[in-house]
Amino acid sequence: MTSPPDAFPYLRASTAGLRHHSRALTAERPTAPRAADRAHLDTLHAHLTALHRLLDQCAERIRPPHPTAGRHLAAAHTRIWQATAEVHDAFHALPNTPGATGSDCGPKGLPEGPPVLTICQRHLAAGHAIRRKTTPADLTPLHSRPTRAS
Structure with missing residues (x-):
């Protein structure tokens, strides 16, 4: 049987890569603060999209034998989608991007190419x-949802 740390080597490597990138940005900050550029956001969006697919697969496999755990993973799947949408919108909000909103995506709204x-x-x-x-209610952004009264 494979031990838990070695069971998912690619996932562990991806997590380590994110930690390394985060530390590199933090180390960079004191000397030369640098804003994220479009290529950085594109790569981050690719990572979030892959995580989105992984959570979807996990939720589908776990849901039949463990419905409660499946619902939690499905909720995480939705939240990752929301994060992905925000990164996509941030990409379009950066300078040098015609259209400037996520709603312009489509064959006619892509004049720049890759x-x-x-x-x-x-x-x-x-x-x-x-x-x-x-x-559609599940996809409502978190910040626009009414808060529960305590």
Whole structure:
């Protein structure tokens, strides 16, 4: 039997890569603060989209034998989608991007070509996949949802 730390080597490597990148940005900050650029956001969006697919697969496999755990993973799947949508919108909000909003994604709204084409195609495909499994209410951004009274 494989031990838990070695069971998912690619996932562990990806997590280590994110930690390394985060530390590198933090170490950079005192000497030369640098804002994220479009290529950085495109790569981050690709990572979030892959995590979105992974959570979807995990939720589908866990849900039949463990419905409660499956619901939690499905909720995480939705939240990752929301984070992915925000990164996509941030990409379009950066300078040198015609259209400037996520709603402009589509064949006619992509005059620049890659990487705009890449991030928008990836985002549209992920959006299509999540809309098959969630309701519009599930996709409401967290900040616009009413808070529960305590």
